[in-house]
Amino acid sequence: MTTVAVQEKIPCLDLKGQHQQIKAEVFEAFEKVYESTAFSGGPFVEEFEKNFSAFCQTKFAVGVNNGTSALHLAMLALGIGAGDEVIVPANTFIATAWGVTYTGATPVFVDCTPDTWEIDAAKIEEQITSRTKAIVGVHLYGQPFDVEALQGICNKYGLYLLEDAAQAQGAKYKDIPVGGFGEMACFSFYPGKNLGACGEAGCITTNNEAYYKHLLSLRNHGASVRYYHDEIGYNMRMGGLEGASLNVKLKYLPDWNNRRREIAKCYQQEITNPYIQMQAQPEWAESVYHLFVVTTENRDGLLSYLNEHNIIPGLHYPVPCHLQKAYAHLGYSEGAFPNAEYLASHCLSLPMYAELTDEEVRYVIEVVNAYSNA
Ligand SMILES: Cc1ncc(COP(=O)(O)O)c(C=O)c1O
Known part of the structure; x- marks a missing residue:
């Protein structure tokens, strides 16, 4: 036939073909992590954060342990919690909604359009209530959502916009890379993603220094000075081996x-x-x-x-x-x-x-x- x-x-x-091609380079990077014992956070993660924020044309990137944590921490940094509602597309991977649920807030779902399969901006307003705090747009299957339509609704109602860019590293909306259109953008580096770590990883990009500093603390037990915990925090740091593998792969x-x-x-x-x-x-x-x-x-x-x-x-x-x-x-x-x-x-x-x-x-x-x- x-x-x-x-x-x-x-x-x-x-994933085998990709990893065979870059095996020597990744192993060399792993060796450096091993020799320096920078296994949790540290210079390899910091280098990746610098490189990835440049790639996304944003001021800051905060590496975390996976994309679900990125969504969770971004919600916390926005101050979202019990009693709040957040608009989320009905058609997405479930983790988009987990980020909302983990904070005690409620995800409010909205249908997708019949052709782009992404959130239908025309159906968002009917779901907005006095409790609505944010909209999460998902760049689904790697394709940017209608950024300006969602920004317009957020501006009209005083809502935050978050990008779930887990599937879209390098995608562009009107020639601008995704990652800087909302208050924050959340990325997953799950191994199967276009940019995937050798392990689990994720990150949040933002242009807002206050969010950036808050995220650094939230991912690290709520501490900016070791053993002084200013707020309830989490252990959601990115690992050094993951950071090193991402640094190699970002070039490709x-x-x-x-x-x-x-x-x-x-x-x-x-x-x-x-x-x-x-x-x-x-x-x-x-x-x-x-x-x-x-x-x-x-x-x-x-x-x-x-x-x-x-x-x-x-x-x-x-x-x-x-x-x-x-x-x-x-x-x-x-x-x-x-x-x-x-x-x-x-x-x-x-x-x-x-x-x-x-x-x-x-x-x-x-x-x-x-x-x-x-
Ligand atoms: C749209 C979307 N959001 C969030 C996530 C969560 O990322 P992770 O698997 O790294 O926790 C994923 C990927 O799995 C995803 O596809």
């Missing part, structure tokens, strides 16, 4: 993102199967294609068809946040957010990572094009 023969299964994501990120863009362009231009829909991309959005999500009427049919052809897709995400059991107490029911619910039951993620070969990309395109909904 296809003109290209591919030997191996093609997963949604494979622009090339890796470009390769993802190249692959995405092939998918967008050459997948012509009318049963397949793709994420709509406004002209101001420069995605880094963390994931390449498509939808189709008969998702389970496509899923087993692709598996039979050695393509192993992912599902991002099979249950929208408002219908997760963990949030049953919030009282949402099916039908509350039809676009997010449609996406959850019809989405599937095609293979997407920089090390996919041209041959593998061609194979995926041919197999997907040969799919019929029968």
Whole structure:
């Protein structure tokens, strides 16, 4: 059926190729951490913070132990807590909402648009109450959300804007890198991200010095001077090995993102199967294609068809946040957010990572094009 023969299964994501390429350099960096015993925080983390804030064109970056902690600490730095409400998209990875819940505040979900699959700005205002303190926009699948629309609503109602940029290291909105559009932006460096640590890590970027200083204290037991704890704090520092691995990888990120863009362009231009829909991309959005999500009427049919052809897709995400059991107490029911619910039951993620070969990309395109909904 296809003109290209591919030997191996093609997963949604494979980290081995990337790590083989940079193994010697990463091991050399690990050795320096080992010799200096700077395992928790320290100079390797500080160097990464400097490099990453420059990359995002922000004044500050605070390294933490993962992206979920980044969201949690950003909420705390904004003073959000019990009794407050925070607007969050229904279609995102659950951690966007965890950050709100951990503070005692309540996430208030909003549907996505039917085409960009990102938070529908037109549906936010109806959810704002006197308790609303902030909106979290998510640069979903690597594509920036409608920043100006959300900034406009925040300005009108006196709300804070936070970016969940966990999936979008290097993405640009109107030619400006994500990370500096809200009060703070939260990044994940989970190994599977476009920029992933050899371990768990995350960070918060900001242009606000007061938030920056507060975050330094919050991540370090609420202390700016050792053993003097000015507030309830957390142990959420980034590890030295993680920082060192991120320093090596950050240099390669622009090339890796470009390769993802190249692959995405092939998918967008050459997948012509009318049963397949793709994420709509406004002209101001420069995605880094963390994931390449498509939808189709008969998702389970496509899923087993692709598996039979050695393509192993992912599902991002099979249950929208408002219908997760963990949030049953919030009282949402099916039908509350039809676009997010449609996406959850019809989405599937095609293979997407920089090390996919041209041959593998061609194979995926041919197999997907040969799919019929029968
Ligand atoms: C949109 C989004 N927000 C937050 C997170 C949480 O990041 P982490 O897994 O590093 O805690 C992730 C990634 O897992 C994510 O995709």
